[in-house]
Amino acid sequence: xxxxxxxxxxxxxxxxxxxxxxxxxxxxxxxxxxxxxxxxxxxxxxxxxxxxxxxxxxxxxxxxxxxxxxxxxxxxxxxxxxxxxxxxxxxxxxxxxxxxxxxxxxxxxxxxxxxxxxxxxxxxxxxxxxxxxxxxxxxxxxxxxxxxxxxxxxxxxxxxxxxxxxxxxxxxxxxxxxxxxxxxxxxxxxxxxxxxxxxxxxxxxxxxxxxxxxxxxxxxxxxxxxxxxxxxxxxxxxxxxxxxxxxxxxxxxxxxxxxxxxxxxxxxxxxxxxxxxxxxxxxxxxxxxxxxxx
Amino acid sequence: xxxxxxxxxxxxxxxxxxxxxxxxxxxxxxxxxxxxxxxxxxxxxxxxxxxxxxxxxxxxxxxxxxxxxxxxxxxxxxxxxxxxxxxxxxxxxxxxxxxxxxxxxxxxxxxxxxxxxxxxxxxxxxxxxxxxxxxxxxxxxxxxxxxxxxxxxxxxxxxxxxxxxxxxxxxxxxxxxxxxxxxxxxxxxxxxxxxxxxxxxxxxxxxxxxxxxxxxxxxxxxxxxxxxxxxxxxxxxxxxxxxxxxxxxxxxxxxxxxxxxxxxxxxxxxxxxxxxxxxxxxxxxxxxxxxxxxxxxxxxxxxxxxxxxxxxxxxxxxxxxxxxxxxxxx
Numbered sequence: 001x002x003x004x005x006x007x008x009x010x011x012x013x014x015x016x017x018x019x020x021x022x023x024x025x026x027x028x029x030x031x032x033x034x035x036x037x038x039x040x041x042x043x044x045x046x047x048x049x050x051x052x053x054x055x056x057x058x059x060x061x062x063x064x065x066x067x068x069x070x071x072x073x074x075x076x077x078x079x080x081x082x083x084x085x086x087x088x089x090x091x092x093x094x095x096x097x098x099x100x101x102x103x104x105x106x107x108x109x110x111x112x113x114x115x116x117x118x119x120x121x122x123x124x125x126x127x128x129x130x131x132x133x134x135x136x137x138x139x140x141x142x143x144x145x146x147x148x149x150x151x152x153x154x155x156x157x158x159x160x161x162x163x164x165x166x167x168x169x170x171x172x173x174x175x176x177x178x179x180x181x182x183x184x185x186x187x188x189x190x191x192x193x194x195x196x197x198x199x200x201x202x203x204x205x206x207x208x209x210x211x212x213x214x215x216x217x218x219x220x221x222x223x224x225x226x227x228x229x230x231x232x233x234x235x236x237x238x239x240x241x242x243x244x245x246x247x248x249x250x251x252x253x254x255x256x257x258x259x260x261x262x263x264x265x266x267x268x269x270x271x272x273x274x275x276x277x278x279x280x281x282x283x284x285x286x287x288x289x290x291x292x293x294x
Numbered sequence: 295x296x297x298x299x300x301x302x303x304x305x306x307x308x309x310x311x312x313x314x315x316x317x318x319x320x321x322x323x324x325x326x327x328x329x330x331x332x333x334x335x336x337x338x339x340x341x342x343x344x345x346x347x348x349x350x351x352x353x354x355x356x357x358x359x360x361x362x363x364x365x366x367x368x369x370x371x372x373x374x375x376x377x378x379x380x381x382x383x384x385x386x387x388x389x390x391x392x393x394x395x396x397x398x399x400x401x402x403x404x405x406x407x408x409x410x411x412x413x414x415x416x417x418x419x420x421x422x423x424x425x426x427x428x429x430x431x432x433x434x435x436x437x438x439x440x441x442x443x444x445x446x447x448x449x450x451x452x453x454x455x456x457x458x459x460x461x462x463x464x465x466x467x468x469x470x471x472x473x474x475x476x477x478x479x480x481x482x483x484x485x486x487x488x489x490x491x492x493x494x495x496x497x498x499x500x501x502x503x504x505x506x507x508x509x510x511x512x513x514x515x516x517x518x519x520x521x522x523x524x525x526x527x528x529x530x531x532x533x534x535x536x537x538x539x540x541x542x543x544x545x546x547x548x549x550x551x552x553x554x555x556x557x558x559x560x561x562x563x564x565x566x567x568x569x570x571x572x573x574x575x576x577x578x579x580x581x582x583x584x585x586x587x588x589x590x591x592x593x594x595x596x597x598x599x600x601x602x603x604x605x606x607x608x609x610x611x612x613x614x615x616x617x618x619x620x621x622x623x624x
Contacts, residue, residue, distance in 0.1 A: 034417045035428050042431050042494070048456055049446050064452075065459035102345070110342035113335050125339065132350045134603045138551035138572045139595040142579065142588045143353030146360065146367070166349035169342060198334065227439040229554040230572070234580060245441035249558055252445050262449060269442045277437040281430050284437065285498055 046270070053264030060259050075264035085268065087240060088247035092272075095161045095232075095243055096225040102165035103221040104214065107172035112202055114173070115180035116188065126177065132170035137163070138230055145234045155237045164228060168221040175220075179213040180206065216283045219276065223284065226273060244269050354596055361590035366583050379590035388566050389591070392574035395481055396598075399570065400549035402485050403492075404542055410489075411496035412538065416526060418497070419504045429501065432494040440491060444558030447487045448474065451559075477567035480560045484568050487555055492548070496541050503537025504530070539610050546606070550598050571595050 052060060053075050055068040079085050114126050137144075144163045145154070153159035183206060191201040207214070232243045242250065248269040252262050277284060361379050365372035383389045418425065435443065450456040451473040458470045473483050507530055515525050531538075553572035556562060562569035562577065569577075575595065579588020 028420075028422065031417045031420060031422055034414055035422070035424070038414065038432055039428055041490070042435060045446060045450065045490070046434070048450065052449075063459065064450075064454060064456045065463065106342035106345055109338040113338035117331065117335055119331070119335060125343065128343075129346060132346060134547070134599055135350050135354060136547065136551040136595065136599055138553055138575075139592045139599065140350065140353040140357075142575065142585065142592045143357035143360070144349060145580075146356060146585060146589075147349070147353055149367075162345070163349045166345045169346045169350075223437050227437070227441075229439065229441040230576075233576075245439040245554075248439075248445060249441050252448075252558075259449060262445065266442050266446050266449075270438055273437045273439060274434060277434060278430070281433070285429075285433060285502075 046274075049263050049270065050267045052260060053267045055260050055263075057258060057260045060263075072260075075260050076268070078261070079264055079268050084239075084247070085265075088242055088244045089272070091157055091241060092226055092244040095157045095164070096222045098158060098161035099164040099168065099225040100218050100221045102162065103168040103172050104218050106165070107169050107176060107217060108207070108210075108214065110169070111173055111176035111180055112206070115177050116198075116202070116206070126173065129170050129173040132167070133174075135167075137167045137228075140167075141231050141234050144231065148235060154235060155241055156235075157241060159235045160228070160232050160243070161225070163231060164225045165221070168224060171220060172217045175217050176210070176213055179210055183209055212283070215280070219280050219283050223273060223276060244272070354593070357589040357592045357596075359589075360586055361593050363586040364584070365586040367585040372586065375586070379587050380594075382587070383590055383594065386578075388569065388578070389571075389574055391566060392569045392571050395568060396550060396552065396570045396572075398481060399485055399488070399552060400546055403488065403545050403549045406485075407489055407493050407496060407545065408538070408542065411493055411500055411541070412531075412534070414493075415497050415500035415504060416530070419501055429498060433498045434494065435491045436495040438491065440554035441558055443487065443491045444555045447490070447555075448559050451483065474560055475564055477564050480564065480568040484556050484559055487559060488549075488552065491555065492545075496545070499541050500534065500537055503534050506537075507533045543603075543606055543611070546602055547599055550602070551595065571598070 051068060054071045054073070056070070056072055059066070059069055110125075110129070114122055114129075140163075148154050148156075148159045148163075151159075153162070187205065188201055191205055192198070196204070226243075227245060228243070229245045229249075232246050236242055236246065239247075239250065248265055251265045255261055360371070362374055362376060363372050364375045364379070418428065453472060453475075457473065458467075461467060461470050471479055473479060511529050511533075512525050515529050516522070520528065551572050552570050553576065556568055556570050557573055557576070560568045562573040566574075571591065572595065575588055575591040579585065579591050
């Protein structure tokens with residue numbers, strides 16, 4: 001509103017230039033203000049967790065909002081030296097890698113079937129996968145638990161990875177199928193005429209072309225599984241089978257007085273997800289945006 | 295269906311051997327292209343479909359079945375109790391409150407995070423120094439494990455903790471509350487933390503949507519004499535509407551099943567002041583080892599999502615078809 005009012009009273013110049021310049025003068029400061037506030041609100045808590053990991057408990061209890069005095073490495077080195085922490089990382093990695101592999105292999109196969117073949121019921125099958133978005137894993141967790149019990153997969157990392165993969169398939173199909181369909185059919189015709197089998201065409205031509213989408217799908221599956229809390233909470237009972245989020249919460253409840261230690265543990269627990277994100281931000285954000293367009 | 299799949303799967307390897315022996319694939323394809331296609335389709339589609347149906351659809355059916363029993367989770371299925379689990383749930387004030395809390399969080403998410411994300415996205419949708427970096431930072435909380443987000447805010451919101459100290463140093467000490475222990479506040483505190491984690495996703499989503507609004511349209515409108523506010527209201531927002539509607543869908547489905555952050559931040563308490571449906575499901579069903587009851591709650595939670603999705607599809611998403619058409623024409 002303020003922008004409009006100013007436009008009316010702005011000096012006698014060409015209309016469009018006038019608008020553009022006034023909007024620049026009113027909107028740009030607002031943009032920077034919002035940018036700085038958003039940056040601060042996001043980054044300060046993250047930094048706080050990391051920095052507090054370098055403090056002593058007495059220091060934090062004395063002043064919760066100060067800088068470390070003295071700086072200590074002990075909290076972090078204790079975690080890095082603890083076998084329990086590495087076991088959590090290993091378990092999370094196992095669960096996430098298995099789930100990601102399943103999503104990539106089975107999701108790609110199904111997406112190929114639903115994009116490269118003409119057959120009756122193709123749209124039906126696609127819609128079945130898409131409908132999966134409505135099935136919240138939280139609601140399904142209890143029956144999944146009972147199903148895993150029957151299959152003998154309780155308290156087993158695969159018992160987490162397999163359902164996670166199943167719940168990752170809808171998003172995979174939503175991202176992959178449009179991508180594969182957008183690859184021109186002439187390419188396939190040409191390859192088949194040249195004597196390549198359909199399988200060779202898929203593996204040697206189609207999938208390399210679909211690499212960006214595959215990377216996105218894989219990263220989304222990996223991060224989602226890595227972060228999952230509810231399903232592991234139900235399925236995993238032995239502490240040595242816990243995943244990282246579960247173990248971090250366990251650490252917090254067990255050593256609730258060791259505030260600095262919990263900060264350090266949280267920082268270490270954030271690191272893998274944040275690290276993956278920093279290196280692959282483009283693909284993850286593309287996935288989030290791609291989910292909308294598909 | 296399963297019978298046919300079995301036959302085809304059985305024929306699959308045999309057919310492949312045959313072709314290998316016969317030499318060129320194409321000769322074989324000419325012989326029975328239909329069969330080959332079906333075999334290929336089955337091999338490609340069946341594994342994913344079985345995994346998906348087995349762990350996404352079947353569990354809800356199992357839950358619906360178990361919800362009619364009283365059962366501790368081990369041994370043979372307990373005595374059938376008809377609709378007793380459901381009638382107990384809807385007569386349990388705690389469950390009614392859990393539904394209320396969940397709906398409040400859902401409405402807050404849409405009504406507050408929505409306009410906020412749109413406003414921020416609109417402001418950030420221009421070239422300025424550090425834009426790429428900012429977009430990355432804003433999105434970052436979304437990829438954190440929600441459990442860790444819960445732990446970190448739990449620590450920061452402790453009495454005399456980081457949040458209190460910052461407020462005091464800003465001269466807002468009088469506003470300091472027992473954030474996690476004041477029953478009339480906990481739902482709001484949970485909402486703020488949920489917003490911290492999830493708003494970046496909305497902003498980045500909307501920024502991506504804004505990329506799809508052609509600049510020529512905005513320029514044409516402003517040459518025709520429309521002010522920036524009018525351009526936003528009459529051009530940008532209508533073209534952004536499909537993205538906003540999808541955001542709304544994702545947000546509502548996500549909010550209905552909130553568990554991690556609430557569970558770790560306040561544990562649904564104090565008392566049951568911040569208990570959501572999913573937290574109720576966990577405490578009254580799973581922890582109480584009443585799996586029949588837990589299944590009934592799971593079915594109710596699913597029903598909420600399903601009914602919302604149907605209504606949304608009917609009344610909101612359908613218009614996206616028109617939006618897509620307009621966009622193509624324009």
